[in-house]
Amino acid sequence: MDFAWSDQQRELLDAVGRFASQQLNYNVIENDRDSVFNHDAWKKCGGFGIQGLPVPAEYGGLGMDPLTTVAALERLGYACKDNGLLFSINAHMWTAIIPVLYNGSEMQKKKYLPGLCNGTLIGGNAMSEPNSGSDAFSLATTAIKKGSNYVLNGSKIFVTNGPVADVLVVFATLDKARGPYGICAFLVEKDSPGLNVARKLEKMGVRTSPMAEVFFEDCEVPEENFLGKEGAGSFMFTNSMTWERGCILASAVGSMQRLLETSIRYAKERRQFGQSIGKFQRVADKIVDMKLRVESARHMLYHCAWLRGQRKQVYVEAAMAKLHISDCWVKCCEDAIQIRGGYGYMTEYEVERELRDAIGSKLYSGTSEIQRSLIASLLGL
């Protein structure tokens, strides 16, 4: 495994860093406080090429391999402080773009992928329900064929990008009795009859990423919007979840790197009791631990992406990456606050927000408990 970047990769990563630090870091404190989604930043990211990173050029993307993609997202996380924006972008990439890319018909791919890649379309995913979170496949939203339409009934919760999405990938069941094999997916456009995107949900963190409950009341979806093959819904979901687990925390690694660097700077400049606080072992140790976490998180991220680029199965690596990086991120944020003392608690210093954002990472894309459960079963236990 050689992670030495080529000149072209390096230029690409530097361009991402420069773009993000200059274009995406405005009004973050206010938008977080007021739970405002930055449409302008989203469009800029689309025009810049972020959303389409892993998508082949023929569908409007850049056709980057998985390792380059996660490295770019890592750099994005390093340079962009708006974790909510990045969370929305990630949800869009792994839960909307990937399912369409891998399971869509040519017509569906040509219809949706270019817009999903260039920022003009926002995608989301509706899987979780009030009664099915970790136990995803026990979902209860039904789909019934009626003429040339499917009719959906049910409700979904925690729909990231729900309030702003142009198209949602919605999972429903054609026949609950068939269990996972009854599950199927649809591309549901906003303003579809019977689609009700309800109130925006207030969250602890990633508040600039909009989320809503979504209700389907005899929602009509044309049959050409059926995604993939009948009976393959749960497999589609598992596939896109594996992508998601392996990639969604790439930007978290970048955020951790930023926390490490700013904490080092702070520890050198802040003086108490006649010396810089970095000289005190209890402070230095926290920073050393942060450094260890950043390095190990990064290795897991890259390794999983590299294996995927080699077309290897990455079920266990993706779960490990997701579990470990989320753990590391939360701990790094806690340490970053602690190092700054009272200032760390202040909104202005932008580290308390990082912790609020990070805690979500142990919950979405499968809770840490589920990741452990997965790894255990993949280890044969």
Next chain:
Amino acid sequence: MKQRQSVEKILVPFKSVPDPNDNAVAGATASTPKSVINPFDEIAIEEALRIRERGEATEIVGVTVGAPAVDEQARAALAMGVDRAIRIDDSRALDPYAVARILRTLIEKEAPHVVIMGKQAVDDDSNQVGQMLAGLLGWPQATFVSKIEFLDNKTRAQCTRETDDGLEVIAIELPAIITTDLRLNEPRYVSLPGLIKAHRKPIEILTCEQLGVTVRPLTTILFASRPPKRAAGTRVDSVEELIAKLRQEAKVL
């Protein structure tokens, strides 16, 4: 009388400089110091692109003088949208007058209708090359420009300049040298699709020999050192304490 419908060719000289925004913490990252297009030259490229987008120019040529490593900045210029990028291969440490003399021969070869470039490079801060080029070519110049408009069928340019006394507006005949100041525009960022397309466009490499110019720098930096740092001062807790210190200690009030 000069008749012209469009400014046709704009030449933009640009320099590769260490990234002025790079404040990486030593030891925390393994990254090498980054280079970027000199911010003022980026503004020049952006202006040229906007002029072309308005339909007032047809070709934008970027040119830089340097070692092969600066091809990265030439690619960034292509990624922003310049049509052609030229690197004059020269790895020596040059001074502004040497650069001006080299660029002069390239300008004579390319015959652009206007040259737009940054007023100064943020590493050297000399602010000389544009003016020297104008002197060598015998062309009009507009320096520290914050606005450019073309007049009279694009035979003249009206430029607003930022001077020590405020804003000044001059009109200059083309061809001319225009150097950009900060507030001329905000450059677009390089997009990834642009960067990938740029990798497919060739960078034309020329040598001083091919251009028929032999120069050597007449000024040399022998060494550079950090100036003595100001000692950190003291904190005061109130307006009253500040005034007392300014009066009694500093004796400046």
Next chain:
Amino acid sequence: MAETLVLIEHDRQQAKRPSLHAITLAQRLGGEYALLVLGHGLDEIAASLVSYGACAVVVADDPLLAEPLADRYATVVAEAARKHGAKTLLGTSSTFSKDVLPRAAALLDAPMVTDVVAIEAMDGSILYRRPINAGSMLATVKVEGDRRVLTVRATAFEAPAANAAPCHTERFTFDAASLPDGMQLISREQRASNRPDLTEARVVVGGGRPLKDKETFERLVGGLADALGGAVGATRAAVDAGMAPNDYQVGQTGKIVAPELYIALGISGAVQHLAGIKDSRIIVAINKDPDAPIFQMATYGLVGDLHQLVPQLIESIRRG
């Protein structure tokens, strides 16, 4: 014949005082030096320059030179330098000298060194020290060749004494027909101000982005400057935001100031701004961020909300 020719800048009424500081370098270089002024209607200005120890005040006075257009001015300056056999052509850094002198240097086939802050002699030649990288480094530069052009930082050299025996003034004639005429002045801003010139003031108050808008900027930064009889400066961010005009900008690509007292209001201390103020004798910083870099170099630092503190400060100063 003079070894050194010093270009003096004026505002049509009088010589600009900072431009005289280049004379001090001319004196240090040794040898004879002449002063050069260009313009129209220069009798009074020329007369004011005779006591600075120059061997002559050279006056290029012509209606065609009424406006400082770089192509004409550089041609005349270069001719004057050639005629006088000057080895060194000097000026004080300003947008005027930066516009004219590099062009003149090219016409003289001479290299140029910008913003000299000090010189030292080594092995019989002179080395020039100048700031680079937004002033974070000082470069020591060697120059070769028969002729050279230099600009000096006014803040790095004292004002010259005007106590020498008066020298003569001489008219410099040139062929008007040979002057380039591809440039034309359309208009120039004329802003009257009661405040001292930014580069000459004893006290400068600078404001940054936190001043919110033009009105608040003038009320707080301008108000404090007026209470202290000082000048007003601004960061690039404040000028970009339209709070202050471009000629208030202090920093790497704006003006360099070195007053007795510089008060920085709501200025975090970006390297590019610090480049313009670090030679001030006393720096006071008022900022609500205790970790703002400016506190590393401020003589006195006050952490707090400038919108509360500055009115208090103005009030206290007015009360005396």
